[in-house]
Every structure is written in C-alpha cells, then in structure tokens.
Amino acid sequence: MPAGFSRSIHAIATDGHRGSIAGVAIGAVLLSAWLAWFFLARVGRYEASVSARLEVGQAAHRVEAPLGGKVAAVHLALGAEVAAGDVLIELDVEPLRREIDDKQARLEAIAGQMGPLRAEIAARGRALRDGEEAARAHVDEAKARLREAEAGARFQEIEAERAVRLRQDGLVSEAEAARLAADALSRRSATEALDRAAARAYVERRAGQSEQQAELARLDREAATLEGERLVLEAAIKGLLAEIDRRKIRAPIAGRVGDITVLRAGSFVSEGDVVAAVVPPGELRVIAEFPPNSVGRIRAGQEGRLRLDAFPWTEYGTLSTTVDRVASETQEGRIRVELGVRPDPASPIPMQHGLPGSVVIETERVSPASLVLRAAGQIVRVRGGAGG
Known part of the structure; x- marks a missing residue:
C-alpha cells in the first residue's frame, strides 16, 4: 500500500512538470505571435470628416x-x-395688362384718324398741283391776250401817227385823224388794263397757293404728331410686354x-x-470637411468610404470614394476635401444631390507598436505641457 501511494505521488509530480513545460511553450508561442503582430502587422489609420455631402460637379x-x-x-x-x-x-401682371389695353385702344384711335387724314392730305396735294397747272394756263392765256392787245394798240398808234402826217398834207380830215388817235389811246388803255389784270391774277394765284400750302403743312404736322404719338405708344407697349416677361x-x-x-x-x-x-445634370462628387489636424495626412489618391445619414451603413453599406483635391488652407477651422464617388450598381443607395453623410479616409497603414508609441508620445506631451 505505501509503495503504490508513492508511485501515484511520483506520477502526479511528473505529469505536473510536463504540463508546466507545455504551458510555458504555448505561452512563448502566443507571446511571439503577439509580438510579431504588434511590430510587423499593419493596421489602417483613418480620418473621419466633420461633415460630407453629395453634390454635382457644377454648383446648383x-x-x-x-x-x-x-x-x-x-x-x-x-x-x-x-x-x-x-x-x-x-x-x-394685371395692372400692366390694363395699361397695355389703354394704350392699345389709343393706338387703334390713332389708326382711325390717320386713314382719313392721309386721304385728305393726298386730296389737298392733288388739288394744289391741279391749281398750279390751272394758274399757269390762266397766266399763259393772259399773256397771250396781252400780246394780242399790245399788237393792236401798236397798230392803232401807227395809224394815228400816219393820220397826223396825212392831215398835215391835207389828205385826211381832222375828224378822221382825231378818231384814229382816240382808237389808238383806247387800245393802249385796254392793253394796260389787261396787263394789270394779269398781274392781279398772278398775285391772287400765289395767295391761293400759299393758303393751300399752309393748310397742307398743318395737316402734315397733325399727321406727324399722330405718328409720333403712335411710335411712343408702341415703344411703351413693348416696354410693358418686356416688364410682363420679367415677371x-x-x-x-x-x-x-x-x-x-x-x-x-x-x-x-x-x-x-x-x-x-436648380441642380444641373452631371457627375456626383463628395464635398467633405475635416478637422484642421488632418492637414498633411489627407492626400489626393487616398481611398475612403462614404456613409450616408439617411441610409445606415450597417443595412445599406457604404460607397467607395477617392480623394481628388485637398484645400491648402482651412476655412472656419475646417479643411475642404473633394472626393470622387464610384456608384455601385448593386447598391440600393440612390445617387442624389444633397444627401448628407460622413467620409472615413484611410490615411496610412502602420504597426500597432507605432500607434502605441504615438499615443504614448501624445500623453507625455500633454502631461509635460500641463506640468509646465
């Protein structure tokens, strides 16, 4: 019995020793694997936007x-x-249309006046031309009569002078010579009367023509006034129509x-x-704003994911994006980043202008050890700054 108990104790001790060795070996393997991951693995470092929005290439x-x-x-x-x-x-535009109607009515009234007025101007012009032709014919007739009377008077004067010479020679009686002298004087007086009548007719003709020309000029002025008013009304109507179009x-x-x-x-x-x-047609892009500490980390060509607020990413997924442009200066404490978006035909997310969301960009891939060291460095700087 004591010998068996001793062997049992020895076996248990041997098994415990072997278990410890196996545990140490497993721990060493796990530690090596963790250290390898800690120093050699690469994990992504991301920058998240403060805000993001889908927009077309051209501004709305x-x-x-x-x-x-x-x-x-x-x-x-x-x-x-x-x-x-x-x-x-x-x-x-109702007040403008009423004003147009008023001016249109005035235009129609002017058109009604212009027709008879133009006809009267044309008739008076024809009458003036006909009167001038008739006056010229009358003057020509008076001149012909004057020439005829002048010739008759001259003949009678020659006859009277001849009778005086014959009377001196005793060939013609005194009564005959006196009669011939009286006829010559009568013919001369008639000729002078015709001359004065022709002059009076010329003056009267010119006076009549002047009156007709004055009346014709008055009618022309009236027509010009109406035409000017018509042009003003038409211009006003055009202006009112343009004003209606502006409305x-x-x-x-x-x-x-x-x-x-x-x-x-x-x-x-x-x-x-x-x-x-109005949103113009065109390709959509993402306009995102990042905190100022992202300056220098975000560069063109980096990949990112867009999550839309109205479509939870756990249910609808995300959209792939690529950084196109990064602003060189901050505005209102934020940096503007423009990203191209690649629509996924299989995605249920509608590509629509104005949808808000957020963008996450992978800025670099580093080892976990680097991340821990950076975090430790930041803590030291913060504590050093607080202690100073």
Missing part, C-alpha cells in the same frame, strides 16, 4: 426673384426636370429642381428672394 443655381410682387401662378415641383427658360413662377421667373439652366420655397397664388415675394434651386 439659385433662382432669385428679379423684382417683387404678388404671385399669380406657381409651376414648381420638387425634383421636377426643367429646361433652361421654363417658367417656374408667374407674378401678377415670369424662369429656370436659369436645365436640370432638376433641388429646393423650393413654399409659395402659392397670392403670396408675395421681394426682389432678390430665393424661390428655388
């Missing part, structure tokens, strides 16, 4: 009201596709309505109010 265009007024009609729908120049909102707020570019201001007929807008935003 804000649609502003060019002037203030009451809204008459709204043709806006969020997400609707629009072409450049499409009317989005119409402002009230149609149009899409500045083709694209999709990305944002709208709630408006309805009867609402009022002021000049410069933003009523909508």
